[in-house]
Amino acid sequence: MDDINYLSLGGFTINYEDRAGLNSSLRILKDAEKYENVSLWGRILGVQKDYFVAQCWNDDIFGRKYFYSTDTITWLQLPEVTDDELKDISEIYSRFIGDPSYEYQVQSSVPNNEKEPINEEKRLSAVIKMINYDVEIVPRGAYYQDRLKRIHFNYKFKGLSEKEMIDLSSYFHFRSGFKLSLDTIEDRIDIDQSIDIFDNIEKDKPNGIWSLQVENGGSTVTLRSLLWPGYFFFHTPRSDMRQCKFGSMYNGFGIKNINLGVML
Amino acid sequence: MSEQDRSNEALNAPSPETEDINAPIENNEEQEGNGEQDLNNNNENEKEEKSSDDDKSKDETAAENGEGNEEKTENSEGNTENTLGKEEKTEASPVEPKPVEETVKKVTFSIPKDCVLTETEELLVAKTFLMKNSKKTNTNTYDHMSQIIMSILDSKIENAVDIFETLSTQVKKKKFVPDSFNSFGEFRYVKETNTELEDARVKIELFQNENEEAHADDGNEIPDLMSLYNLFEWAGLSLGKEETFLINASMQKLMNEKGLKSMRFWGKIYGTIKNYYIVEADQKEEDDDEEVYGDDDIVNQEEEEANLGDENENENENENNDNKNENEGDENEVQESQIEEPEYPVPKIKIKKPNPLSKEIKSGINKYVYYVCNYVGGPWYRLADVIPEKLQLSRKIRKYFTGELNHEIISYPPFEGSEAQYLRCQIARISAATTICPAGYYVFDTEDGEPEDTDGPQPIIVSTEYEALSNDQLLDLSNWVHHVPYILPQGRTLWENPFGSEEDEENDEENSEEEDNDEENEAEKVEPETGPQLLSPISQDDENDDIPSWVSKFCSRTLAPQFNPVCISSTRWPGAHTVALSDKFSSIYIGDGMKCYGNTYLSAFHIPQPLTAVMSEYQENELDKEITEQIDPTVEEERAFEEEQAEKLREKEEDEEGSEEEEEEGSDED
Numbered sequence: 048m049d050d051i052n053y054l055s056l057g058g059f060t061i062n063y064e065d066r067a068g069l070n071s072s073l074r075i076l077k078d079a080e081k082y083e084n085v086s087l088w089g090r091i092l093g094v095q096k097d098y099f100v101a102q103c104w105n106d107d108i109f110g111r112k113y114f115y116s117t118d119t120i121t122w123l124q125l126p127e128v129t130d131d132e133l134k135d136i137s138e139i140y141s142r143f144i145g146d147p148s149y150e151y152q153v154q155s156s157v158p159n160n161e162k163e164p165i166n167e168e169k170r171l172s173a174v175i176k177m178i179n180y181d182v183e184i185v186p187r188g189a190y191y192q193d194r195l196k197r198i199h200f201n202y203k204f205k206g207l208s209e210k211e212m213i214d215l216s217s218y219f220h221f222r223s224g225f226k227l228s229l230d231t232i233e234d235r236i237d238i239d240q241s242i243d244i245f246d247n248i249e250k251d252k253p254n255g256i257w258s259l260q261v262e263n264g265g266s267t268v269t270l271r272s273l274l275w276p277g278y279f280f281f282h283t284p285r286s287d288m289r290q291c292k293f294g295s296m297y298n299g300f301g302i303k304n305i306n307l308g309v310m311l
Numbered sequence: 312m313s314e315q316d317r318s319n320e321a322l323n324a325p326s327p328e329t330e331d332i333n334a335p336i337e338n339n340e341e342q343e344g345n346g347e348q349d350l351n352n353n354n355e356n357e358k359e360e361k362s363s364d365d366d367k368s369k370d371e372t373a374a375e376n377g378e379g380n381e382e383k384t385e386n387s388e389g390n391t392e393n394t395l396g397k398e399e400k401t402e403a404s405p406v407e408p409k410p411v412e413e414t415v416k417k418v419t420f421s422i423p424k425d426c427v428l429t430e431t432e433e434l435l436v437a438k439t440f441l442m443k444n445s446k447k448t449n450t451n452t453y454d455h456m457s458q459i460i461m462s463i464l465d466s467k468i469e470n471a472v473d474i475f476e477t478l479s480t481q482v483k484k485k486k487f488v489p490d491s492f493n494s495f496g497e498f499r500y501v502k503e504t505n506t507e508l509e510d511a512r513v514k515i516e517l518f519q520n521e522n523e524e525a526h527a528d529d530g531n532e533i534p535d536l537m538s539l540y541n542l543f544e545w546a547g548l549s550l551g552k553e554e555t556f557l558i559n560a561s562m563q564k565l566m567n568e569k570g571l572k573s574m575r576f577w578g579k580i581y582g583t584i585k586n587y588y589i590v591e592a593d594q595k596e597e598d599d600d601e602e603v604y605g606d607d608d609i610v611n612q613e614e615e616e617a618n619l620g621d622e623n624e625n626e627n628e629n630e631n632n633d634n635k636n637e638n639e640g641d642e643n644e645v646q647e648s649q650i651e652e653p654e655y656p657v658p659k660i661k662i663k664k665p666n667p668l669s670k671e672i673k674s675g676i677n678k679y680v681y682y683v684c685n686y687v688g689g690p691w692y693r694l695a696d697v698i699p700e701k702l703q704l705s706r707k708i709r710k711y712f713t714g715e716l717n718h719e720i721i722s723y724p725p726f727e728g729s730e731a732q733y734l735r736c737q738i739a740r741i742s743a744a745t746t747i748c749p750a751g752y753y754v755f756d757t758e759d760g761e762p763e764d765t766d767g768p769q770p771i772i773v774s775t776e777y778e779a780l781s782n783d784q785l786l787d788l789s790n791w792v793h794h795v796p797y798i799l800p801q802g803r804t805l806w807e808n809p810f811g812s813e814e815d816e817e818n819d820e821e822n823s824e825e826e827d828n829d830e831e832n833e834a835e836k837v838e839p840e841t842g843p844q845l846l847s848p849i850s851q852d853d854e855n856d857d858i859p860s861w862v863s864k865f866c867s868r869t870l871a872p873q874f875n876p877v878c879i880s881s882t883r884w885p886g887a888h889t890v891a892l893s894d895k896f897s898s899i900y901i902g903d904g905m906k907c908y909g910n911t912y913l914s915a916f917h918i919p920q921p922l923t924a925v926m927s928e929y930q931e932n933e934l935d936k937e938i939t940e941q942i943d944p945t946v947e948e949e950r951a952f953e954e955e956q957a958e959k960l961r962e963k964e965e966d967e968e969g970s971e972e973e974e975e976e977g978s979d980e981d
Contacts, residue, residue, distance in 0.1 A: 052551065054549075055549040055550055055551035055552075055554070056551065058548065058549070058550060058579060058581070058886075058901040058902070059547055059548060059549060059901075060544055060547055060548070060549035061547060062544055062545045062546070062547055062866060062867070063544075064867045064868070064869060064870070065547075090547075094858050094859075094862055094882065095862070095864075097547075118868060141858075142858060142882065144858075255583060258581070258582075258583040258584070260584070260585065260586065261506070263507070263510065264506050264507040264508070264509065264510020264511060265506035265507045265510065266507050271581065273583070273711065276903065300885065306709055309709055309710075309722075310709050310710050310711045310905070311583075311710075311711060
């Protein structure tokens with residue numbers, strides 16, 4: 048929450064009312080749901096109302112639970128989505144309305160097989176899942192793996208060096224299920240098995256799917272995903288003038304950019 | 312001081328004796344050379360001799376010597392100490408003592424024998440010698456000694472004598488400056504090339520400029536960006552407060568440089584490599600301003616032209632292109648044909664080129680000029696005016712901005728322009744679609760003429776009778792109106808018949824007579840394109856599929872309505888917002904400059920214009936018609952053929968006669 052100033056590099060911010068509301072309500076949520084970690088995941092802009100989304104987790108960072116709120120005060124847990132539903136939802140491209148019970152009619156591929164309409168709550172959950180899989184990133188070295196293959200946050204992470212900052216290969220997809228491939232010798236040169244635990248985003252296709260920019264005269268680097276417009280990541284390494292910070296937030300319509308291939 | 316001296320000398324007690332012995336000897340030599348001597352001198356020498364026995368007495372003599380000049384007391388101290396150092400350093404540098412005597416002798420020889428040397432003169436002689444620089448290290452004994460003494464006095468070491476060598480080396484070490492190229496163990500400092508530093512310098516410039524022009528306020532309109540910033544922040548839009556301030560400073564600078572009449576921060580467009588900060592400015596018009604501003608304005612205009620010349624080449628190119636389009640529309644086509652002029656016969660692409668539409672100058676979409684910069688404090692580039700054709704094209708393509716103005720837009724249909732032009736088109740479209748104001752803020756300027764007389768938009772002026780609407784009223788979309796004219800599909804705000812006036816100029820070689828006829832026919836059919844009237848309420852805008860094209864809401868849920876800013880956002884152009892609070896309102900665009908096409912599954916896709924029909928194959932001349940193409944056999948045909956072959960094989964097996972001939976025939980058929 049202290050990182051809101053960085054968000055303005057992405058052109059958005061959270062106004063003071065929401066900040067105050069979030070600060071209090073997230074603390075209460077953490078206590079009520081008995082989670083060790085609670086943080087703001089992002090905001091999905093609806094037509095009538097915006098959804099604030101919070102993520103909570105205990106030990107397993109990949110087993111995060113999501114809560115949403117339209118007023119920053121009351122939080123409701125998002126339902127789990129099945130794979131079938133996920134597939135259907137990925138074909139919805141309209142704007143979020145801002146009403147969790149709003150129902151979307153799903154076009155079924157098989158005629159005479161009416162599918163149940165999907166409500167916005169489920170869509171929200173699915174979209175978060177997709178965004179997390181597709182674009183959630185962390186800088187290299189921010190998380191490490193111990194001998195028991197558990198992933199921990201690296202408290203001694205100082206930030207990327209100036210050279211690494213502008214290199215896409217030093218940002219990782221923050222998702223589980225990565226298998227280190229050491230096919231060629233080239234791959235093995237710089238590999239640190241405890242740090243290189245995720246896929247890096249350099250190989251994402253098509254090229255240019257990430258917009259990396261250096262802001263504040265080189266002290267901060269921002270990454271915006273063009274696949275999911277609205278996903279914003281910032282990172283500033285530690286220096287004598289500031290702390291090491293990295294973080295990301297989604298602030299968008301929750302719509303995937305399907306025209307990306309044409310637009311680049 | 313004195314205590315220290317004493318302590319030092321007390322510690323140095325054994326060595327001064329030897330030193331003092333040396334010094335008198337020199338004196339004695341001189342004395343021997345000089346027969347006549349002052350009594351005073353003798354006395355003093357005697358005293359010095361005595362001082363070798365007693366330290367305290369020596370102090371007194373030193374004090375006496377220095378009566379005339381304080382510096383000399385120091386000198387004397389320095390001298391004695393210097394020699395002290397040498398005596399002790401004999402181990403370290405055994406060569407030094409000998410030259411001392413030799414050079415001193417030389418000095419004495421140079422002095423005429425009958426000349427009487429006073430005590431001070433002798434000191435000077437000694438001093439000049441001691442101050443002689445060593446050829447090796449470019450330092451001299453005198454400075455070195457005084458530095459050692461200074462360091463001793465500063466640090467107040469009790470046993471300075473014991474560690475005198477160390478002190479000496481320490482002092483010498485300090486002198487080692489790794490600046491000379493050949494010095495051993497030199498560290499070369501690489502000058503820090505930090506982008507952060509450059510950025511800071513750029514930003515500092517803004518401050519310096521602002522201070523100078525604090526009073527240069529000649530009625531220019533510039534919005535209070537900082538107060539607007541607070542409104543935007545309520546709506547969840549922000550560029551950062553610090554950055555906003557710098558933008559403001561940068562805008563003021565630009566305004567003073569270019570002599571602009573009014574200015575508005577238009578917004579920010581994100582590119583993939585760099586971003587654009589965009590400022591909308593109203594230039595001073597010559598006609599209007601000559602009366603008001605007089606000579607100053609002319610100067611400004613000239614400066615502006617000069618500045619334009621300095622701007623990047625791309626701009627110039629654009630300007631040039633524009634001019635060409637303006638003046639001689641044909642030239643453009645001619646140029647292209649020159650470029651495409653092939654060395655080998657290639658069919659000429661017969662695409663009917665529509666007549667270039669004349670550009671709107673200082674009106675319509677080109678009423679304002681736009682300046683963009685890539686980073687705060689960076690140079691502002693002026694964007695060229697919109698060309699109607701480009702605007703038409705910009706509607707058909709969908710490309711991310713890169714942040715490079717010179718970047719060529721590669722798209723279909725071909726845009727054939729730089730990103731600067733595309734950016735300008737998008738700005739025009741966004742402005743036209745999303746710049747809104749509360750109803751009643753602008754009124755039609757009735758002085759210029761009746762609204763019925765003119766086809767196009769009437770001039771509008773800020774209403775003097777405008778009373779701020781209450782926030783509840785602002786929430787109602789019908790209280791908001793467009794105040795930027797609608798851009799017709801043609802790419803202009805004022806409709807112009809593309810076939811009307813310029814028909815005479817159609818003497819292009821490429822245009823055949825048939826086409827001319829077609830156009831004439833078309834020209835008769837064409838009806839003027841119309842769009843919504845200026846100052847029409849935004850609630851009348853078409854719906855964006857199933858959701859309204861505008862959404863208004865209060866920024867806060869708890870604030871009292873009179874303090875609660877209203878945010879009106881466009882769903883058609885995501886990123887375009889207008890925030891209002893009582894009498895303050897402002898539009899801003901923060902986004903990637905792309906239009907939202909729709910909300911349904913199908914309309915979400917950007918469907919590029921279908922490719923034009925593939926042209927029929929070129930045939931060089933009629934004689935080559937021998938080469939013909941056959942239709943590929945279908946699967947069924949192939950199977951039939953295979954079966955045939957198989958049957959033939961069977962026949963072969965049955966009748967062995969003439970099988971070879973049949974095979975040959977079969978292969979021929981293949």
